[in-house]
Amino acid sequence: MRIKGFQGTSLLDFPGRLAALVFTGGCNLTCPYCHNPGLVLDPGQYPDYPPEDLLADLRRRSGFIDGVVVSGGEPTLEPGLEEFLCRLKGMGLQVKLDSNGLLPAVLRRLLDRKLIDYLAIDLKTAPERYSELHNRAVDSAPLLESIELARAADCAYEFRTTCVPGLVEADDIKAMGEAVRGARLWVLQQFVPQHALDATLHDSEPHASQTLHDFAAGAAGYVTEVKLRGDAR
Numbered sequence: 369m370r371i372k373g374f375q376g377t378s379l380l381d382f383p384g385r386l387a388a389l390v391f392t393g394g395c396n397l398t399c400p401y402c403h404n405p406g407l408v409l410d411p412g413q414y415p416d417y418p419p420e421d422l423l424a425d426l427r428r429r430s431g432f433i434d435g436v437v438v439s440g441g442e443p444t445l446e447p448g449l450e451e452f453l454c455r456l457k458g459m460g461l462q463v464k465l466d467s468n469g470l471l472p473a474v475l476r477r478l479l480d481r482k483l484i485d486y487l488a489i490d491l492k493t494a495p496e497r498y499s500e501l502h503n504r505a506v507d508s509a510p511l512l513e514s515i516e517l518a519r520a521a522d523c524a525y526e527f528r529t530t531c532v533p534g535l536v537e538a539d540d541i542k543a544m545g546e547a548v549r550g551a552r553l554w555v556l557q558q559f560v561p562q563h564a565l566d567a568t569l570h571d572s573e574p575h576a577s578q579t580l581h582d583f584a585a586g587a588a589g590y591v592t593e594v595k596l597r598g599d600a601r
């Protein structure tokens with residue numbers, strides 16, 4: 369397990385709980401709006417954080433953290449992820465996993481072994497537009513498989529969409545809504561241009577708050593609950 373970053377505590381990413389945040393490097397997409405471009409494009413620039421050191425650190429904090437958020441990059445690319453999550457669960461910690469959902473076989477195994485307490489899967493745009501998120505064609509069928517896995521899973525889950533102008537417009541909300549129809553929770557979050565992987569986005573304008581509220585109203589027709597995060601609340 370190659371861990372590229374560690375943040376002791378975060379209130380934001382594990383709903384209702386205090387969690388540590390772990391980052392892996394590398395990704396199977398290069399989303400233009402990605403806010404972790406260094407981790408995606410050149411993970412080797414960051415030293416590996418030895419898992420044993422991290423686990424020892426977590427043990428020291430175990431009295432006051434409830435869980436660990438594993439994010440990236442794309443964590444499901446890490447061959448040691450399953451073992452790492454086993455160790456976390458063995459320490460009595462809750463696990464939240466952030467994923468782009470393109471490796472459903474990995475998610476299936478982790479879910480079957482009950483190693484995930486909260487699964488967050490990104491929906492980035494309409495499924496038929498996924499090739500716009502990389503420098504080569506992207507098959508979105510695995511994403512649709514992951515969506516079904518999440519919906520059928522015992523654990524809590526959310527689908528979440530960063531509302532990037534051009535990638536997420538009203539028609540894309542409809543297409544994503546069809547993909548997640550009947551799901552429990554879909555989170556729409558505001559796009560923050562400043563650190564985007566594609567530098568041409570740095571000076572771009574995010575959607576207006578009203579537009580995000582309109583998207584949320586549209587999304588509400590497909591799922592049980594829609595939440596807004598970011599400055600559109």
Ligand code: SF4
Pocket residue numbers: 395396397398399401402403404408440441442468
């Ligand atoms: S936004 Fe997520 S899926 Fe997209 S490139 Fe960044 S880490 Fe990968």
